Amino acid sequence: MFKLVVKHFGRITCVCLLLAAAGCGKTDAVKSQQKSELQTTLTSNTQPNTAPLPGEVAFTLKYQGWDEKQQKNNLGGSSGYGVEKTAKTPFTQGLTSLTASTVIYPALPYSMRQNGQQQDYAALECDSNGKALALYIDLNNNGKLDDGEKILPSGTSGVYGSNSLLFITPDFEVSRDKKTFLCRMAASTYMQESGNKGVQTSGVMWSSACSLEGSAILNGQERRLTLYDSNAGSGEFTTCGNSSYSLLKTSEINRNGGYPSRQTLSRLICVDEQYYEVRFSEDKQKVFLSPSVLPMSALCVLLNTSAEVKTRDFSLNLVGQETPEVNFSISDRNGKPIDLPALTYRIQYGNFICWPGPDEDPYKNDSTRKKLWRVSFREANPLVIPPNQIVYAEFGKLKASVIADSRENHYRSTLTTQTVFQQGDSVMLTCMVKGQLGEVYDRFNQDYNYKENQPSYKITDTSGTLIASGVAANYAQKGGTGECSWETQNAAPGKYTVVMEQNTGPLAGKLEGRTEIELRAKPTGLSAGVSALWGKR
Structure with missing residues (x-):
């Protein structure tokens, strides 16, 4: 629910929504009306050949495959998908x-x-010293080696140190939705210790090596719009919420190097504090930006903590609750309102830095940097932004709790808590730190040495005897600051208390969460649970 406070400033009435942990309730009628208005305002994702909208700007897109210099300057996310030591497909065999x-x-x-x-694997030749020599990849998917499918290293190194090599494919075609698209990929090798063989090439990380680009005059300035492939090898540049883009003034483009800042491609983007709606031509050869006609509001981001704590660089990634193709990030302006289209948003993640005062600049010297903490969270309650109003979103006021569930249930879609277990179960323990907006925190890092403060845990029986303790060092996949497993094969039936402690730095100090669980005797004839391997963060 939310608390509604109306304030009058001269002839303007501002409504401040102080959002509480229960979230923002809306009747079905209001939701339906808002969704209808949104669908009316945000027209089709593609635009037929009709008269342009008022203030519309068109960018004509051209495919660009990158060479090794462009690849180094534009390197985005890269991913690896495993390595086999033997040939398993017709092409590699x-x-x-x-x-x-x-x-x-x-x-x-x-x-x-x-x-x-259909071919899932490429082949990488390496010499006796473990250095990569050539990459073989079935780009046309015919199961045999053709011209252009043996690729030699480029003249520059990859992204994993001086021993990393960079391979760039020629352009090839991918098919999707009964259409073909040009695409180009890059592969950077990485090396690892391999027993008595020393350091050897162990695999590659794939990244996109192509884009769509176009230029146009927007707000009196020539700008270049670049759309990036959403995933290496997909040729998918125009999917809102998945692909990414950069929109830079031509005069500010560093043609000699420098990584251009990218953002998630969205149906709404902000340029010079003006929101534009994004549409594509039916053939996806043009992208149109037209001034948004959605009603506007303003958002103030606040943090509920002691007056001595300083914060800055607060950013939120917002996704439309009813329209997930609306996806953009906003940053605070030192407490000043942020203009925002009036929609209901899902807060996908957020982060900020904080430090104890009185210093205003946390980077002034080593002493102040040692006090600086980086904090992040990954979700929160829906954020309702009504038209023509100021909304105050107040985060913070942290509380810790412990979520216990069985390993069997832990990886289901929804994290649920459990209090009764059977002897031999693997009991999963998650440290959960939440704020008053329902935001689930996952990182409290000291900036000076990038130390990550993982939660500690201890388990005691009814007599207070310590049964188990340690650090919950595993990544909390369903939210939280850390998780671990308690293997109960050798634990006696009875009741236990679990306490988990999380250091939140200057925000709230050390927070403690606890839960009581009961371990019941294992029925005769059932085997004990088996521990699984857990990777560290």
């Missing part, structure tokens, strides 16, 4: 002429498989 001392088989990106590629 057909490479019988390879004579290198070592051949490994990196798995192709999932996007290529989804676009009709």
Whole structure:
């Protein structure tokens, strides 16, 4: 629910919504009306050949495949998909002429498989010193090696140190929705210790090596719009909420290097404090920006903590609750309102830095930097922004709790808590830190040495005897600051208290959450649970 406070400033009435942990309630009628208004305002994602909208600007897009210099300057996210040591597909098994001392088989990106590629693996030749020599990849998906499918290292290094090599494919076609798209990929090798063989090439990380680009005059300035492939090998540049973009003034583009800042492609983008609606031509060869006609409001981001604590660089990633193709990030302006289209948003994640006062600049010297903390959270209650109003979103006021559930239930879609277990169960323990807006915190990092403060735990029986303790160092996949497992094969039936402690730095100090669980005797004939391997963060 929310508390409504009306304030009058001269002839303007501002409504401040102080959002509480229970979230923002809305009747079905209001939701339906808002969704209808939104669908009316946000027209089709593609635009037929009709008269342009008022103030509309068109960017004509051209495909651009990158060379090694452009790849280094535009490197985005990269992913690896595993490596095989033996050939497992017709293409790799057909490479019988390879004579290198070592051949490994990196798995192709999932996007290529989804676009009709039947071959899941490339081949990478390495010499006796573990250095990569050539990459073989079935770009046309015919199961045999053709011209252009043996790729030699480029003249620059990859992204994993001086021993990393960069391979760039030629342009190739991918099929999707009964259409074909040009695409280009890059592969950077990485090396690892391999027993008595020393450091060897162990696999590759794939990244996109292409874009769509166009220029136009917007707000009196020539700007270049660049759309990036959403995943290596997909050729998918125009999917709002998945692809990414950069929109830079031509005069400010660093053509000699420098990574251009990217944002998630959205149906609404903000340029010079003006929101624009994004549409594409039916053939996806043009993108149109037109001034948004959605009603506007303003958002003030606040943090509920002691007056001595300083904060800055507060940012939120917002996704439309009814329209997930609306996806953008906003940053606070030192407490000043942020203009925002009037919609209902889902807060996907947020982060900020904080430090104890009185210093205004946390980077002034080593002493002040040691006090600086970086904090992040990954979700919160829906944020309702009514038209023509100021909304105050107040985060903070942290509380800790412990979520206990069985390993069997832990990876289901919704995290649920459980209090009764059976002897031999793997009991999963999650430290949960929430704020008053329902935001679930997942990181409290000291900036000076990038130390991550993982929660500690201890388990005691009814007599107060310590049964188990340690650090919950595993990544909390369903939210929280950390998780761990308690294997109960050797624990006696009875009641136990679980306490988990999280250091939140200057926000709230050390917070403690606890829960009581009961361990019942294992029925005769059932085997004890088996521990699973857990990766560290």
